[in-house]
Amino acid sequence: MRHALILATLLATAAPVVQAQDLPGTAPMTEEQRAAFDAAVRDYLLRNPEVIVEAMTELQMREDQAAADRDVQMLAENADRIYKNPADWAGGNLEGDIVLVEFMDYRCGYCHKAYQDVEDLVSTDGNIRFVLKEFPVLGDPSVLASKFAIAVRMLYGDDAYKAAHDALFNFRGEIDPDSLARLASDLGHDPAAVAARMAMPEVQAVIDANYELAQIMEINGTPTFVIDGTMVRGYVPLDGMRQIVAQERADG
Structure with missing residues (x-):
């Protein structure tokens, strides 16, 4: 037809x-x-x-x-803003030969689908630097979740951020101030301190910077990945990501 x-x-x-x-x-x-x-x-x-x-x-x-x-x-x-922004959490092998950047939203179904694939890719490869960009695009609850993760990082550091990130992707239920307060307690943090930091302008500034970068990069959905020199808009299964990583290494 x-x-x-x-x-x-x-x-x-x-x-x-x-x-x-x-x-x-x-x-x-x-x-x-x-x-x-x-x-x-x-x-x-x-x-x-x-x-x-x-x-x-x-x-x-x-x-x-x-x-x-x-x-x-x-x-x-926009290399520095994509790969080297100190406002972004970075993990995996910080000296890795491949950089994997993910623009993600905690309420995005395909981000949830990609979550374990990305974890497996980074852990099994062993030579990937993994960068997370908070990019809440699915409404106010998404923004709250991102502010929570950013506030936790600012208050308690990178390990605490990754624990919050993992918890948010495994969270079931409505994301609101009360549920985030309970989550903060479960993670061993002071809910009042986290809530106060979430309201600070520097937390919103991290999100705004990612919105601005996404607009420049023509990114309008999640997940979006940058795998070294390759832009991938949308979910890619684990085998597909491994193929892209292998191609990036082959290309030098």
Whole structure:
């Protein structure tokens, strides 16, 4: 059906395109010549619809390459903000030869699906530096969860942040101030201190900086990964991530 629609569109638009200008280096076409030429083009496309498929495949390949080239440029132009922002938690092998960056939201279903895959990738590979970017895009509860994790890091350090991060991805129920207070207690933290820090402007500033970077990088959903020099928008299973890591290493 898709190919039929493409063919119909091309057939409908071929005549106006041809009629708009005559071929370079030739005398202007008469109306009869133009009509004959248009009919010949139409007849050729009807008899050889595979040409349409080939053209669309080539167009898709060019668009994909252009998007990949744009991603490479954006990664290069924003490298420090992506890979080396001190406001972001970093773990795994801090001296690893591959950097895996994840833009994530604690209420995102596909982030939950990716959570264990990412943990397995980092732990089994052993040579990946893992960077987490708080990118709450699914409403106020998501923002609260991110503020909680950021506040815990500011108050208690990186290990406490990772424990909070893991707890939030394993959390079941509504995320609200009361549930986060209970979670803070479960993690051994002072709920009042965490709540007070969550309200501080420097916590919101971390989130705002990630929003700004995401806009620059044309990221509008979660999860989004940067695997060294490759941008991946959306969930990728563990085997797929391993293949990307292997390709990045092969490319040097």
